[in-house]
Amino acid sequence: MDDAELLIQFREPATREKAYTALIRKYQERLYWHIRRMVVDHDDSNDVLQNVFIRVWNGLDNFRADAKLYTWLYRIATNECLTFLEQKKKKAAVSLSDVEEGLSNQIKADKDFDANKIEWKLQLAIQQLPEKQRLVFTLRYYDEMPYEEMSKVLDTSEGALKASYHHAVKKIEDFILNH
Amino acid sequence: MHSTDHIQAELAAISELLANANSKGRPYAVPEGYFERLPMIMLLKIGQLTASDDSAAAETESLSPLLAGLNKKMPFAVPEGYFAQEAVQPGLLDRLEKKMPYQVPVGYFDGFPDKMLATVTGQQKGGAKIVSFGRPWMRYAAAAAIVAVVAVSGWFYMHKTTNVADFGKDNGDVAAQLQHELNQLSDDAILEYNDSPAADGSANVLAANDDELNATDIHFLLEDVSDNALQDFLNLEKPGKDAILHN
Known part of the structure; x- marks a missing residue:
């Protein structure tokens, strides 16, 4: 399923969950490795990845189709990584x-x-x-x-x-x- | 006046030595034919940059042949089956020789989409219970009751030498009234108050007072104090230096 089709299906209540699952299957590995290279630990990567996909679920309706979906996903993942590292820094003081x-x-x-x-x-x-x-x-x-x-x-x-x-x-x- | 004359006059006004010296010749040598070849070199460079933008590998090769020659396989191990699913091409990372060296738990990616779906739909379908009073006046009533309890407790504390029997005689009706009001409040109302900013505020003040100053804080606090003022203060306080450090 290409990104345009994913977006169409996500906006339809009947196919929303199917599209979301397909989106995760399509991008989870690329995003995971991007995150893992930044935060190193698997558990931390998993937490960050989940935050990313929660944001995707909450924000995909507002995603503008003029941008590439994978660019948007990487942007979210990158911001989540930086937030995680910042929090880690604060926690560790x-x-x-x-x-x-x-x-x-x-x-x-x-x-x-x-x-x-x-x-x-x-x-x-x-x-x-x-x-x-x-x-x-x-x-x-x-x-x-x-x-x-x-x-x-x-x-x-x-x-x-x-x-x-x-x-x-x-x-x-x-x-x-x-x- | 021509601008060169103007500049020369300005220079002479500043330094006659420089103005009179024949110092504007070019002492540096340029490789023979450099300026003739430069346009071609630049065109080649631009072409190379444009091409390399589409090929990260070529760019890395041009920057560092050592790095470009390295195997991109990641040393981290991935738990068995983590990526095992139809949607994933198992050979993709191997083909690119950029496999990460990290491990991932077995079956992590298999179940991940379903877990995420359960998480986000759970959120949406009321998985998390939201407690609400519905009527704002109840919040204020709860807050007022709690404040009253705190005030009375404070009074008890300040007047703890008072005879208990006398207190009971004089204030028993007030305490009983408060107790009665508190009993009427639900646990949720009390918990709501505890979570409110008003309750947090007092807790934060206490927490802030308990924090010890660290070096950064001290540096920040003393930022505007001159060294002389500090030295004067230390000279004055010398006998009590330890006390200052420990307080």
């Missing part, structure tokens, strides 16, 4: 850098963690980035999102996103080479 260190420690605590494997080093390197750069890097590197779409998701100019990605790549490269 620590600085952002401490939260990032906590995320790195969570990665190291993963049962499959192997410091010698490059993919794990990459995850650690990603956590060293500031939040916004981390978002830009993961959206570009993993999701291969065009800057035009990313610009709508992150509400940032394409030029700034390109620069941010450039810096992120260089920082990650440095981290990998020096660790």
Whole structure:
């Protein structure tokens, strides 16, 4: 079912739930991984993902069809991630850098963690980035999102996103080479 | 006056040395043919950027061949069956070599849509019970009764040396009246009051008073106080320094 059909069915009371289920099935993995790269822990990712789909249920009626559905979903997911990290920071009453260190420690605590494997080093390197750069890097590197779409998701100019990605790549490269 | 003359005059007014020196020649060398090739270089660059916008992989390759050469497979493990459903293409992430290394609980994605549906429809179909008085005056009555109880309790506390028997004789009717009014209130009314902003307000004040000042708070509070004023205060308070720190 394509997005346009999903939206039509969601607006019909008789097919609303069917459309909602189809929408979740279609986007849950992409959104999950986007969230997980940001918050690392599965349980946290699950909480954030559920919040995202609750917002979708409550807001899909007002979604303007002139925007892409997946861009809108990514925007909600990104905002939920940032809200979650902000709340985590407040709860822990620590600085952002401490939260990032906590995320790195969570990665190291993963049962499959192997410091010698490059993919794990990459995850650690990603956590060293500031939040916004981390978002830009993961959206570009993993999701291969065009800057035009990313610009709508992150509400940032394409030029700034390109620069941010450039810096992120260089920082990650440095981290990998020096660790 | 020509503008160059004007600028030269301005320069002379500021520094005769510079104005008289023949310093406007170009000391830097430019590679031979650089300006001839530049338009072509720029066109190529723009073309490359435009093309790379559609290919994140190509862009990463141009920025960092090392990173581009890495396997994008995520080291995190995913619990077995987490993604197992018809709507998902199992080979998609593998094909892109961007599989995350994280684990996901078994069957997580299988049941996720149904759980979400139950959650959102539960919300909508009255899954959560909303308690409402319906009549606003009852809220005020409940609040007034609670305030009265607090006031009388405060009076008892302040006059606790009073003979209990005398108090009972003098105030028994008031207390009995209050007790009677309270008995008429429902538990919901009392809980409603406790959840109201008025009740929260007093609790927050107490909580705020209980909080200890941290370094940031102290920094914020002393932001506008000069170092001299602080030093003077410390000199004055030296004997009681410990007391200040602990209070």
